[in-house]
Amino acid sequence: DAGVTQSPTHLIKTRGQQVTLRCSPKSGHDTVSWYQQALGQGPQFIFQYYEEEERQRGNFPDRFSGHQFPNYSSELNVNALLLGDSALYLCASSSPGGLGETQYFGPGTRLLVL
Amino acid sequence: AQSVTQLGSHVSVSEGALVLLRCNYSSSVPPYLFWYVQYPNQGLQLLLKYTTGATLVKGINGFEAEFKKSETSFHLTKPSAHMSDAAEYFCAVSAYSGNTPLVFGKGTRLSVIA
Numbered sequence: 001d002a003g004v005t006q007s008p009t010h011l012i013k014t015r016g017q018q019v020t021l022r023c024s025p026k027s028g029h030d031t032v033s034w035y036q037q038a039l040g041q042g043p044q045f046i047f048q049y050y051e052e053e054e055r056q057r058g059n060f061p062d063r064f065s066g067h068q069f070p071n072y073s074s075e076l077n078v079n080a081l082l083l084g085d086s087a088l089y090l091c092a093s094s095s096p097g098g099l100g101e102t103q104y105f106g107p108g109t110r111l112l113v114l
Numbered sequence: 115a116q117s118v119t120q121l122g123s124h125v126s127v128s129e130g131a132l133v134l135l136r137c138n139y140s141s142s143v144p145p146y147l148f149w150y151v152q153y154p155n156q157g158l159q160l161l162l163k164y165t166t167g168a169t170l171v172k173g174i175n176g177f178e179a180e181f182k183k184s185e186t187s188f189h190l191t192k193p194s195a196h197m198s199d200a201a202e203y204f205c206a207v208s209a210y211s212g213n214t215p216l217v218f219g220k221g222t223r224l225s226v227i228a
Contacts, residue, residue: 004157033215042118042204042218043158056215090157092216103216105150105158 002027004093004106012112013081021076021109025093031055032074033103034066037088049074050096078111086113116141116207120219128227133177133192135222137205140186147188148206148216149179158204164188175199200226 005024013019025032031050035043045058049068068074072093078085088110092103121136139145146165150158162173169181179190188205202223206216 035216040220042206042220043216045215045217048215058215092158102148102160102163104160107157 004091004104006089006091006106006109008109009107010110010112012114014114015081015083017081017113018077018079019081019111021078021089021091021111022073023076023091023093023106024073025091026104029093029095029104030072031094031096032068032072033092033094034074034076035090035092035105036060037090037108039087043090046076081113083113086111116145116209116217118205118207118217118219120203120205120222122222123220124223124225126225126227127195129197130194133190133195133199133224135190135203135205135224137179137188137190137219138186139188139205139207141207141209143209146208146214147179147181148208149173149177149188149190150204150206150218152202152204152221154201161190161203195224195226197226197228200224 007022033048034046037043046060047057048055052068063079065077088108090108091106094101094103117140119138148163149161162171164171164181172178177192202221204221205219208214
């Protein structure tokens with residue numbers, strides 16, 4: 001049973017460019033959350049997708065947008081990249097289930113903005 | 115609003131010694147609490163979680179944590195450290211269920227000395 005997968009593993013962009021990161025959830029999961037982990041920090045919640053809609057959003061600017069496809073996979077798009085966007089981007093999947101559901105994390109995409 | 119404070123950004127123990135990583139949380143609603151581990155250049159792996167019920171929670175790799183509501187704490191312990199335990203550890207809290215956004219602490223780096 002494949003866990004959460006993310007692509008690409010590493011990415012280098014320059015300021016002002018746009019980037020798209022991809023995530024495939026764990027089998028049986030239909031909810032995808034994205035987190036940004038800056039160097040030396042804990043992950044910060046960006047947004048969560050369920051039934052192809054953004055359900056919750058953290059304190060991130062509109063330059064960060066996402067999408068969820070009918071097969072539950074998801075994309076994170078970042079426009080007008082800033083140096084401060086350099087980070088590890090983590091995708092987590094879960095099922096809506098009941099209480100105590102666990103979010104399972106992928107290996108992340110490391111983005112470097114020059 | 116919720117928050118997590120992890121006391122000590124770096125903890126160093128000898129192999130075979132007790133591991134104690136401290137976590138205090140703030141939550142306006144009954145919390146769901148998690149400990150995740152992150153090995154270098156990898157994503158997050160769930161160690162254990164507290165939702166409801168028994169306040170002493172056992173996880174993988176011999177780790178356990180105790181939820182103490184009166185102290186708003188959820189400290190992680192392991193009786194005997196192993197070299198393979200060297201990693202970054204994150205405490206996280208969520209509201210209502212584990213499927214809601216996780217709020218992470220800044221992490222504690224555990225070093226194990228031979």
